[in-house]
Amino acid sequence: MQPGVRVGVIAGVVTIFLAAVGLIGNFTELNIIGEEVTFAQLMLVMIPLVAGFVATAPKVEAGELVTFTPQRAAMVGAVSGAVAGAVFGAFVVFVDAFGVERVRSVFLNVSPVLMDYLTSGRPALTAAAILTVISAIAGAAGATYRALPDAVRRPLGSAIWVTLLFGFLQRIVPIALDQLEVERDWLYSKITGGLTWVGAIVIALVAAGISVLKQQKGGAIRGAIVARRDRGAEGPRITPLSIVLMLVGLALVLIAPQVLGSVISDVLGTVMVFALLGLGLNIVVGYAGLLDLGYVFFFTLGAYSLALLTGATLNTFIGSSEPVISLNLNFYVAVPIVVVIAAVAGVLIGAPVLRLRGDYLALVTLGLGEMIVVLVTSPWLVPLVGGPQGMRDITSAAIGDFGFRDPRHFYYLALAFVALALFVSSRLASSRVGRAWTALREDEQVADAMGVSTTSYKLLAFAIGGAIGSVGGALFAVKIGSLTPASFQVLVSIQVLGIVILGGIGSLPGVITGSLVLVGLPGLLREFEEYRLLAYGAAVVAVMLLRPEGLVPNVRRSRELHEDELDQDRWVRDVVLDEGVAPTASPQGEGTG
């Protein structure tokens, strides 16, 4: 019974936290399915549900693996859910007794709206009791879900999460369908904004169906893939099927802005600017293993130097003026110059600091990043970069009459650069240089002893990473058309780091995934804009604690991180099992650090 209570208390505190930050009260109107399922309701149900699921996790006790029987699991889950609901209910009763307005004078988001929503006009104690009962049911459901046989659990799980995902994508999918002139009122309601019930059920059935199919045919497909990979060692690995798939994917990427409309193209443009920054930082952090917290330095450098090279207008109090340096170069001439400037800057600032050990290097780069932010804001450099007012009229990188300020056009410009950066990164990773970086990252002293010139390769990583980042800055300048220091805060460095980490350090698909999740999702759900940084922080901590290799891990990197566990596995396999002794403790699931 103990674990259920503990998890329940934690879940209750988490719910109170979410309510206090406003993630419940501000979203009582955000409909996900019909008018019945709102984001706020989902929060209130999902937290005890997850609590019930977590509380019934199998665990090792006194050297034996303990799993719960379904009945007992449901009990433990119900208890943890009930505790979570009771803790949150106690909060509701407390706020009610103390007076909403008095609490609100400190906690801005504990509002009458939230309280009305939670109590729906009933006395607070009754409301708390109802919350407890609902949470207990949810907790039991979560525990039961774990106890279900795989054949039921997998389809059910994917039905739920795919439906919710489509519910959250209510700003994208309907617009895309409208652009394609597909009738969509049966799927997304115009009145509630979210999914209709019919649509939700259809999506759930389709998702469940796909999951069942995958389960039945999955083994066969996987077998075929493995067989083909084994054959691939001798013959060509590219089959007609993979060519068709690649062409379809390419076509989808190319027509995306036409299908999705300019709002989503705009968000995708930002995603790609951050993907470029992520790819650059990935070389420094992921390949060479140098933690750079001042990556905003290259972003700022790229944006401002592009503006000065292509000519821009300063915003001043009395109107506008020319900056001290203004060269009126063509964008396509200016970008290579920006790249060279950034690479040289990378070497110049890298040379003094690269001998430092990892965490010191991180802090020094943080200082450098912060310094450039202070400098572009300061009145000292107003004649050059416009200070706090910034500058405008930056080139639209036009080819003939085709400018890239329109989000749907900018998409292609950014896409070209992202593709180039991806190509460069992937070629570098498998080159001699990439292997030198890997050696550096894994053990600097050994790499040095093996004849890898550590300083040179570190500088090279800094220069190349910085150059890619500066292109991100240059594109940002083209996209926005005007620059103010507000866009160049130290937070940019941390956001880019979050992208690289969430996706998986050293993994190229990871960088793309990371920027889609961390930049794309909040950009598409404007309501959540305020909570973006909260999500960044939580995502970074959670990834580091639970899955340090990220969402789409780099294989080698993942092996490095889990070396201990692999050793344990090997030990169990070789030593314990060979001697015919049962392992005393399961090495799996013993923490992933």
Added chain:
Amino acid sequence: MSSSGSAQPVDARLSGFATLPWRRIILVVLGATIAFVVIAGAYKTLTLPGDERFSGDFWVDQIVNGLGQGAILALIALGYTLVYGILRMINFAHGEVFMAGAFISFFFADAYVKSGFLNSNTYLALTILLIVSIAGSTLVAVLLERIAYRRLRNAPRLVPLITAIGASLFIQSAFRGFFGPQPRGYPLPTLLEGSVVLAGISVAKVQLLVFITAIVAMVALQLFVNRSRTGRSMRAVAADSEIASLMGINVDRVVVITFIVGGILAGIAGLLFALAFTQVVFTMGFRPGIAAFTAAVLGGIGSIGGAALGGFVIGLLQAVGPSLFLKGFGVPSENSLRDVFVFLVLILVLVFRPGGLLGTGDAEKV
């Protein structure tokens, strides 16, 4: 770095670059430039024509302010140094621990000034505010250790640092979500308004309070670490946590106590900062946090005396530096560049003397 068909292996070409003393050259140029700016700037500022020149009183004021701010930075820096000494990790979120104390005590201060309690019973009110601020900071510090850091005790070094950055962002955003993004004016009791004259120098009462409180806290910390039984176990764990645990010291407990002590000091610093600058906002922890970290590194991270010394040096530099070194060059609003000094010091110390002023000078490379 082209991968063209050159027969020469990549490494041979790179080593040609490496054998040139590039690093040495860049270092010398960097050092010479900074020395020039410091010397020429100071000379030019002090020899400005009569009406532009700063008066003696101006410099005295700046030095007093610098000492006050240095005292606050020293208190925060001690938190970095203590944690680094025990766990060898940079607690990047320590600035947020400091912010938490100041912010939470604001609501009490605000209520007290509205009810008149702050001015009628100033000493009692300030004591309560101090306790609240300490409690807020300590709570955040302990939660941080328990939730974010404990599981990463044996992880590769960069993992806890990245976690700390995430935690820092998370705490900031959470405070923004709880209490709103706008800065709040922190009330100052009337008793602390104005200034007193000490030995012919006029000192703002707040600065005096800041200075005295900080010194008392630092002396108390020194006594705690050197004289108490717990302090002895802290030093033992800092020296070698494995041996310490074999000697029967509960390392987990010592780590928690370290975070508590750091939290207490940050709480004190938070209240003092709020009183000195009469404002709290959810981002207030970042810049002082970096400045304090710089102070800890400058003094020699891991050394308690060093953190205190570093705090005062950085505080003075922030207060006096921009006027002394930049005004002479005619840089407008030179004070907006004060943080540049902090970062420059950070870089210079780490490049030229990574062990810090009172540190050992080795071991911090590689």
